[in-house]
Amino acid sequence: MRDRLSRALPLLCVLAILIAVWFAGSVAMNWDQAQDLADEDATWSDIAQATLALDRPLLPTPDQVASEMIRSMFGYPPTSPRSLVFHAGVTAWAAIVGFGIALLAGMALAIGIVHVRTLDRALMPWLIASQAVPVLAIAPMVVVVLGNVGLTGVLPKALIAGWLSFFPVTTGLVKGLRSSDPMQRDLMRTYSATEAQVFAKLRWPAAMSFLFPSMKVAAPLALVGAIVAELPTGAQAGLGARLLTGSYYGQTPQIWAALFMAAFLAMLAVALVDLTQALAAYTRGGRL
Amino acid sequence: MSVWPNARAVPPEAPIPVFVDAPIRESVIQARGLGLTFATDGHRTVALTDVDLSIRKGEFVSLIGPSGCGKTTLLRLIADLQQASTGTLLVNGTTPAEARRQRAYGYVFQAPALYPWRSLERNVMLPLEVMGLPLAERKRRAARVLDLVGLADFRKRFPWQLSGGMQQRASIARALSFEPNLLLMDEPFGALDEITRDGLTLHLHQLWRRTGLTAVFVTHSVLEAVFLSTRIVVMSSRPGRVVAVIDSDLPAERDLDVRETSRFLAVAHAVRAALREGHGDA
Numbered sequence: 001m002r003d004r005l006s007r008a009l010p011l012l013c014v015l016a017i018l019i020a021v022w023f024a025g026s027v028a029m030n031w032d033q034a035q036d037l038a039d040e041d042a043t044w045s046d047i048a049q050a051t052l053a054l055d056r057p058l059l060p061t062p063d064q065v066a067s068e069m070i071r072s073m074f075g076y077p078p079t080s081p082r083s084l085v086f087h088a089g090v091t092a093w094a095a096i097v098g099f100g101i102a103l104l105a106g107m108a109l110a111i112g113i114v115h116v117r118t119l120d121r122a123l124m125p126w127l128i129a130s131q132a133v134p135v136l137a138i139a140p141m142v143v144v145v146l147g148n149v150g151l152t153g154v155l156p157k158a159l160i161a162g163w164l165s166f167f168p169v170t171t172g173l174v175k176g177l178r179s180s181d182p183m184q185r186d187l188m189r190t191y192s193a194t195e196a197q198v199f200a201k202l203r204w205p206a207a208m209s210f211l212f213p214s215m216k217v218a219a220p221l222a223l224v225g226a227i228v229a230e231l232p233t234g235a236q237a238g239l240g241a242r243l244l245t246g247s248y249y250g251q252t253p254q255i256w257a258a259l260f261m262a263a264f265l266a267m268l269a270v271a272l273v274d275l276t277q278a279l280a281a282y283t284r285g286g287r288l
Numbered sequence: 289m290s291v292w293p294n295a296r297a298v299p300p301e302a303p304i305p306v307f308v309d310a311p312i313r314e315s316v317i318q319a320r321g322l323g324l325t326f327a328t329d330g331h332r333t334v335a336l337t338d339v340d341l342s343i344r345k346g347e348f349v350s351l352i353g354p355s356g357c358g359k360t361t362l363l364r365l366i367a368d369l370q371q372a373s374t375g376t377l378l379v380n381g382t383t384p385a386e387a388r389r390q391r392a393y394g395y396v397f398q399a400p401a402l403y404p405w406r407s408l409e410r411n412v413m414l415p416l417e418v419m420g421l422p423l424a425e426r427k428r429r430a431a432r433v434l435d436l437v438g439l440a441d442f443r444k445r446f447p448w449q450l451s452g453g454m455q456q457r458a459s460i461a462r463a464l465s466f467e468p469n470l471l472l473m474d475e476p477f478g479a480l481d482e483i484t485r486d487g488l489t490l491h492l493h494q495l496w497r498r499t500g501l502t503a504v505f506v507t508h509s510v511l512e513a514v515f516l517s518t519r520i521v522v523m524s525s526r527p528g529r530v531v532a533v534i535d536s537d538l539p540a541e542r543d544l545d546v547r548e549t550s551r552f553l554a555v556a557h558a559v560r561a562a563l564r565e566g567h568g569d570a
Binding site for chain 1: 367368389393403448449
């Protein structure tokens with residue numbers, strides 16, 4: 001118990017400081033607006049109090065964001081377009097499909113690169129170049145273009161999410177598939193194992209300890225890709241759309257609520273990867 | 289009923305060295321004028337030259353020599369992990385490549401090379417999986433060879449939970465699991481402390497006597513070579529070649545104390561003399 005407390009204490013201290021700084025920031029940033037709205041005879045402390053309770057504050061206070069989150073999460077049924085849960089679900093689905101695409105593409109590319117020497121030299125420069133394309137900047141355009149060729153729904157968003165997140169999977173797996181030592185490979189050769197057997201029984205299991213860290217990097221990237229893909233005009237659902245409408249109508253608490261929801265989803269995604277890793281480790285005697 | 293033509297199913301407790309009184313001693317390994325030269329950065333390195341060697345069924349032959357004398361290379365040629373550039377080499381009367389395809393030999397490396405994500409049992413079952421044996425048969429054989437090396441109680445453990453000596457014993461079990469008639473070992477005890485080494489050397493000797501395997505054993509250690517072998521092939525470096533082949537005729541029934549006997553010391557002396565001679569030539 002003491003031990004837990006002593007570990008939680010630093011974390012809680014940081015949290016307290018962050019919230020305090022946030023409140024101070026709210027007062028400072030909302031001051032002008034509060035002053036404009038205040039009566040002539042309002043005192044400094046009146047204005048200061050007003051900064052914490054504005055309808056459309058420049059920087060909403062933590063409690064405003066919290067109540068917005070609670071209202072939008074629990075105030076409506078999760079299927080309602082006014083529910084934050086609904087929007088989070090839309091984004092999460094696009095991120096999941098995108099992450100699936102990233103895993104499949106990343107694995108296919110890595111397997112090709114490891115097994116075909118030509119691919120190693122022909123593909124890698126293009127993959128690196130693909131990551132230099134500012135997808136975040138052109139994502140809205142990509143979605144519009146894909147929509148014009150008939151790709152609508154979750155797929156355009158998932159493609160952007162996949163584009164952003166496949167690279168860590170590929171590089172991690174390439175490294176992992178090559179990580180077995182020569183002796184372990186010679187051993188397979190003494191058994192006259194086929195290439196497929198070497199892959200299934202040596203390369204792939206050896207690559208696992210590289211795959212999971214890659215997935216931990218890729219999962220939040222997929223989420224970012226999904227959100228950015230929801231930003232173009234026309235997107236009516238998802239955390240990205242929520243950010244956009246929030247900024248159109250000056251609904252800053254809504255923006256912040258969506259941001260916190262995105263952060264929460266990312267933590268959830270990484271926790272799920274951790275869980276999968278723990279399950280995989282269990283089958284290998286607890287080490288991975 | 290054995291799947292492999294060359295495998296003999298010997299129950300673990302059978303005390304028979306099948307080969308000893310066999311009328312015909314067929315050759316398991318036959319090398320004629322064997323050599324390996326490779327070029328690196330325009331330099332030609334002669335790793336092995338003009339090796340003539342015949343190893344009969346049931347023999348325990350040690351290859352001993354200084355580092356770089358090509359003893360490991362010779363073992364790798366037999367295993368078809370490398371290919372000779374000159375000469376001929378027959379393993380089980382066929383090419384090394386064909387012998388490898390027939391899974392004629394089990395290979396024990398310098399390090400245990402166990403797969404850390406597999407339990408001991410599953411490590412031992414690895415070659416059997418590659419060969420496509422059904423699970424029940426895999427389990428049966430794994431249990432048998434793990435028992436043979438005294439690791440039956442540790443089958444569910446993972447490699448990192450075991451000492452170095454136990455890991456190497458597991459790797460020997462793995463090499464024996466598919467009942468090859470030839471066991472190739474590349475300094476298997478090189479990384480272990482002396483007490484563990486002694487234990488394993490004795491263990492390996494008993495294992496060889498019980499199974500009647502043909503064994504080729506690469507080592508740095510004169511004591512190990514003399515204790516284990518029926519014949520000792522002394523090699524020298526630059527270029528790697530055979531300088532002497534010394535017979536050892538210690539009593540079949542032996543323990544570590546045999547190393548104090550005059551017969552043992554005489555053979556060891558002969559091996560050391562040959563090693564010195566080879567070194568002087570270089």
